[in-house]
Amino acid sequence: MKLLATLFVLVAVLAAIEAQSQVAGPLITPYPRSVTFGSTTGLLNPQKFKITTSSSSSILAGAIQRYSSLFFPFGNGAASSAPAATLNIKVASASETLDFGVSENYTISATTSSYTITADTIYGAMRGLETFSQLIAYTQSSNSYSIPFLPIVINDYPRFPWRGIMIDTGRHFQPASYIMHLIEGLSYSKFNTLHWHVTDTESFGAEVPNSNVTNPYNSVAVWSTADIQAIVAHGKSYGVRVVPEFDVPAHSYSWRYGAPDMFTNCPSYYNWMDQVPMSPASDNALDVVKSVFTEMSSLFVDSFFHTGGDELALDCWNEDPAVKAWMAQKGFSTVQTEQYFEDYFTTVLQSLNRTKVVWNDPYSNGVALAKDTVVHVWDSTSLMQSIVNDGYRAIASFDYYLNDQIPVSGQTHYEWQDTWQDFYGADPLAGISSNGHLVIGGEGCIWGEQADQFAVDVRVFPRALGISERLWSDESLTDVQSALTRIGALSCRISQRGIASGPLFPDFCLMPDDVADYLETPRSVLSREEVLSILRAN
Known part of the structure; x- marks a missing residue:
């Protein structure tokens, strides 16, 4: 019975191998x-x-x-x-x-x-x-x-000049050594951008010597200025740009030690601290932001700088008497207050010769963005169509959430890893009928609530290889079976290089240690023909 069970497994494996052999050529x-x-x-x-x-x-x-x-x-x-x-x-x-x-x-x-x-x-x-x-x-x-x-x-x-993966280290710290490891995996996959969501409500792990904002989970969970410089330099040596994101004015409560009055007092949102924004009535909040942006721009040398801007609770400002009085004095609505913040961030970045990237929320709220702003779209194709029709460059991420069980609405799979097919089929320009030239690329996003350095590799790879091909290769390339064979081969190859990229079908990925052991201790290995002969005999 054990022999028959083994043979049945061999039959399944061989059938899987046959299914992956449809590609002619390299x-x-x-x-x-x-x-x-x-x-x-x-x-x-x-x-x-x-x-x-x-x-x-x-x-x-x-x-x-x-x-x-x-x-x-x-x-x-x-x-x-x-x-x-x-x-x-x-x-x-x-x-x-x-x-x-x-x-x-x-x-x-x-x-x-x-x-x-x-x-x-x-x-x-x-x-x-x-x-x-x-x-x-x-x-x-x-x-x-x-x-x-x-x-x-x-x-x-490449089809698109911006091909990225976003990591979220505000929710879980990832050491500099791991971030550099991930950069290597991106380069092997022909991604060219690491979007580093450095901070969030929970932690501010970057060292900012001249600002009292560093607020890590733990004293060891900090990237020194030397760490950041090393990460950026490592990215350059692998052809991967490192674009930082310091999310403001919401998703920023970890900045609170920068100034005692930095944040809005709105008790009804204390269970959703991500949405609590900085206070426009603060005497120091904007100065702190300017100081952080200035210091970080000296370390992150890329010409783009992401300022977030997502999930801001506009009503929060109406709960704080000091902010409400400030808005009344200015004659501002809550949207005009958001405009006030975004205008300031733009002015600071322009003085630093940086181009601002924001999530689509300010645009959706009615904020008028500077025309050179790049809008990072997490919402939908229809919103991205409006954004490019208004003359803004856009980055697509709405179908590329690597932390989601169902990244593309309505498409489910028995095997979670098979969501790579959804990424592969999600073309950034699908449904875009005009101004498609303003869509400059896309990013896969791995949000960090349940992902640290021990989980990111296996959640990103090999599924992100579907995103990589969609952003690099010709849009006419849509054959999933062909892609499966090739992506399976690359997944094995980058695993041999130390990237924890898993399989998409039953197979065996030969590792360098396997070969070393095999050469040191020769053994009898059944060939495919010998396995087939055993199966036929039984």
Whole structure:
């Protein structure tokens, strides 16, 4: 009976494997704009393989060193007769400037005798290195590496310039080392933006030396200025921009030590402290915000700065006599008071040469935003249509909530991980009939109420790979079965690199330690044909 049970499991596994074998050619995720390939396999000898470039960029040099190891995750392999080979990287510009809109275009040409990556920038070359890594196959039985499907020609570039994942460290602290680890996972998936929701009602963990606002969960749950600089620099070395969010004027109660009168007194909202806003009647609240934004802009060097603005309880201001008197003196309604705050935040960021990003709430409330403001839409496609029709750039997140059990309304799955298909099918431009050019991309969001550094990897990956392909690849690419095969392969590959990305179907993901153990202790392993023979005999 145990043998039959084992065989039934083998049948299920083999059936699953067969279901994932529908892709012709190399398994690349996100899928490039164009790929042509042949039928020749070229062997690689890691000890005779090198990567060269004439670029003077130290960042590209670091990426080359990194991928020199990532190309060959199972060591140098068995002795090989494969000839020496060189991957030559040609980059038009050695500039290391990483900002919104930097070119990530690249081409790959691979034959049995030559390998070339050509790119506009070092960041395009970095994307090319990741794709090249996905062309390399490892064969366990011979302990060897090869590139199948030669010759290969790839021309590639992203569909959207803003492709991000948002993490929430206001609800659960995530150490600097973990945030840098996550950045690596984003780069492997061709995301280019980490949106860091640094603070929220519960905690303010960033060190701000000249402002009395740091209010962490624990004395060790603090990012020093050196930590923040290291995270930003690590992002740059992986081609990932780090965009901070310091949420104001609501979702900010953790700022309360910055000034004694910073917050509105509205008892009916004390069970929903997220919604309690700063007080416009405070003598010091705006000065504290300016000080924090100024200090943080010196550490977060990206040209975009997210100020939140979501879930503000406008009625809260009417409960505080001091605020109510202030509004009466100004002749302001609650919406005009929100306008007062948003105008101030804009003025501060403009003085710091930063472009403001806000959640869609101020727009929805009727606040007039500066025209260069980017509106981050969590609400709906219809609202985003109104936003772009009014001339604002927009980022889509409404169908990309990685913490939700049902991220797209009405679509449920037996297996929670299968929600990757909903992300994959949620095109940012679906339902947008005009001004689609103002939709600059999207972000997957992993809110942190129930996610810390021990949970984020497995909740983000591999489901976010569906978002990555939707934001990178051509909009016509919609075949879920093809994507499943390729995403499954990338999920295994990034797991081999230390990202805790789980499976989407029954399979076996070979890990470097498995190979090391296998080589040290040779054992008999049934081939697929031998398994099928046993099944037929029974």
